[in-house]
Amino acid sequence: TQLLEQSPQFLSIQEGENLTVYCNSSSVFSSLQWYRQEPGEGPVLLVTVVTGGEVKKLKRLTFQFGDARKDSSLHITAAQPGDTGLYLCAGGRNSGYALNFGKGTSLLVTP
Amino acid sequence: NAGVTQTPKFQVLKTGQSMTLQCAQDMNHEYMSWYRQDPGMGLRLIHYSVGAGITDQGEVPNGYNVSRSTTEDFPLRLLSAAPSQTSVYFCASNRVPYPTGELFFGEGSRLTVL
Numbered sequence: 665t666q667l668l669e670q671s672p673q674f675l676s677i678q679e680g681e682n683l684t685v686y687c688n689s690s691s692v693f694s695s696l697q698w699y700r701q702e703p704g705e706g707p708v709l710l711v712t713v714v715t716g717g718e719v720k721k722l723k724r725l726t727f728q729f730g731d732a733r734k735d736s737s738l739h740i741t742a743a744q745p746g747d748t749g750l751y752l753c754a755g756g757r758n759s760g761y762a763l764n765f766g767k768g769t770s771l772l773v774t775p
Numbered sequence: 776n777a778g779v780t781q782t783p784k785f786q787v788l789k790t791g792q793s794m795t796l797q798c799a800q801d802m803n804h805e806y807m808s809w810y811r812q813d814p815g816m817g818l819r820l821i822h823y824s825v826g827a828g829i830t831d832q833g834e835v836p837n838g839y840n841v842s843r844s845t846t847e848d849f850p851l852r853l854l855s856a857a858p859s860q861t862s863v864y865f866c867a868s869n870r871v872p873y874p875t876g877e878l879f880f881g882e883g884s885r886l887t888v889l
Contacts, residue, residue: 668817694874706779706865706880707818714875752817756874763873765810765818 667691668755668766676772677743685738685769687753694756696729696736701750701768710738743773777801781866781881788856788888796851796884798866806869806876807849811835811862812883818865824849825872856888 671686687696695714699707711720713729713736720727724747726739740747753766782797800807808823820833824843838860840852849868853860864884869876 697877699878704882706867706882707878708880709877712875712877754818754878763808763820763878767815767817 667764668753670751670753670766670769672769673767674770674772676774679744679773679775680742681773683740683743683771685740685751685771686735687737687755687766688735689755690734691755691757692733694733696733697754697756697763698727698736698738699752699754701752702748707750707752740771743771745773745775747771748773779866779868779879779881781864781884783884784882785885786887788853788886790857790888792856794853794856796853796864796866796886798849798851798881799847800849800866800868800879801847802868802870802879803846804868804870804879805846806872807843808833808867808869808878809839809841809849809851810865810867812865813862821851821864853886856886858888860886861888862886 669688697712698710701707711727716731716733718729724741728737750768750770752768755764779800805826809821810818812818819835821839822841824830827846830841866881867878869878
């Protein structure tokens with residue numbers, strides 16, 4: 665059972681374009697995290713959101729946690745080739761240890 | 776700082792063979808976990824540990840064994856390898872308890888079972 669659904673699965677854009685990646689669930693999460701993974705490496709944490717409605721900005725990246733804490737989005741402004749990678753959302757719940765990962769969005773930004 | 780170190784990076788096994796994937800962290804993190812990553816499946820939790828001597832099963836534990844005798848090391852054992860265990864395996868550690876703790880991942884171990 666995939667608790668976190670990410671869309672789109674693949675995204676290919678040109679440098680300078682804006683994009684939004686979505687992470688949706690029917691379950692409520694205590695927190696949602698976004699990781700970025702580059703080929704041949706492990707995922708690296710970008711941000712953790714814990715409050716419904718929370719918005720966090722990391723340079724050109726804007727993360728939002730839904731009011732009901734069931735979904736999140738990642739918006740990238742003026743994408744650069746260095747943003748290329750696999751973006752994973754991960755949801756945590758207080759019951760148990762299971763950190764559920766979405767299947768990821770593979771982003772390719774071409775010059 | 777080395778962070779989380781996994782060995783080997785690549786391994787090819789024949790069906791039925793056993794092996795151990797090593798994971799070591801130098802950050803004195805209490806929490807460690809193993810994930811497997813398959814195309815189109817995301818990361819799935821195999822086993823985790825909340826401290827030395829304490830381990831528990833994750834989402835896909837069958838065919839794998841773990842132990843945690845020290846804070847630093849968390850090896851993953853494949854008892855009798857099967858082609859379905861062909862995957863990329865990631866070890867992770869975190870200092871802050873779940874669900875807000877940041878996971879620090881190793882670079883992965885790519886396993887092929889023939």
